[in-house]
Amino acid sequence: MNEIVIFDKAALSKEMKLEAKALGIPVGAAEVFIKKSVDGVGKKLSNRKIITNKDLERAVYTELKKYNADLAYVCKNRDKIF
């Protein structure tokens, strides 16, 4: 189901950092590519008036996949484990 969401850079990067830590990705490396990914997501969604959770999920997955496939997969599927 599509829900309208507010794009919050700080909250998104905090969530990504938690996921990265849980996956055992080194903190320094994770911080660098999470910052780049969040910036990329921001650029992608900047020209949209309404952002749904699917749009955000897709953008996050595309950006994170460039740096870490596991983190991208977990961020995409975190609410779909069961």
Next chain:
Amino acid sequence: MEASRIILESKPPTCYNLSMDVLTSVGILVLAVLACAFLKVAPSVFTVFYHYASAKNSRDKLLDLSSYFIIGAEAMYAVILFLLYFSLFYFYEDNPSIDMFLPICILAGVLGTLGIFAWCFYYRKGDATELYIPRRFAKSLVAQAKAVKKPSDIFALGLASGLTEMFFILPVLIVAVTEIINFPGRAIWQPLLMIFFIIITMVPLMNVRKQFHFSRKNLAEIERERVKNKTLHRIVLGAIYVSLAITLIILRAL
């Protein structure tokens, strides 16, 4: 001479019937335990809990904390199993000559329906392992699994995840308890079978813990494996339920 000949002739069929009955009970119990072990809610909640807890705790502490979840989930199984055991036990004591044809048929019908349900709807459509449970409830369980820190909360989460599957578990537990009650050797075999049942249902949770802790897999690897196997899992689960229903009809109702 004549009397001993009659005893010798009559003994083998008695032994055969008893061993057949025991084998049938064991077969039904194995199917029941497999049905419980193949359910996915508790292992999935445990996976999410383990994933997020690994970000906040050391590996050794995590091993301790995860035990509370396993104990919680198994405590729920044990409580329901013992409650059913005592209620059915006294029910049989009070009504020794009750005709079980209709109750067994109803139970088999429910199991068959659950088997078809498992085939068709156990996993939602899509490339993830979303289950049949309502989304809002699933999200609240994920939020709980993410947030829990105290051992008591982890234990409660284990209890809750055990309770979530009741829809699928209860008919199977009724079948298992009925078989255990009718199993010969009340003093030794019945408690042993109950313990065996509880231990075997612990295996999926222990497997998740093994994958995280000893095989050092992460959530992404475990989840990809599950997505790959989900069709097979759905079919096997459905087949177990349907075969349990057929076994009950053929060997217990007819």
